[in-house]
Amino acid sequence: MNIYLWKEDIEDGESVMTAEYRPVEYGKDYDVVNNPDKFQLYIDGKEIK
Structure with a gap:
């Protein structure tokens, strides 16, 4: 998922x-619903514990 600061940035930013x-x-x-412990969160490619 890509995160933007402003709605207007979605298309051009x-x-x-x-x-x-x-x-x-x-x-x-x-x-992910039944096995959330089997997934890992990454932000900008770095694992978040």
């Missing part, structure tokens, strides 16, 4: 950061 919520084990069929 640059995002201020990128957030990803990825599974810890690639290729597994976990879903």
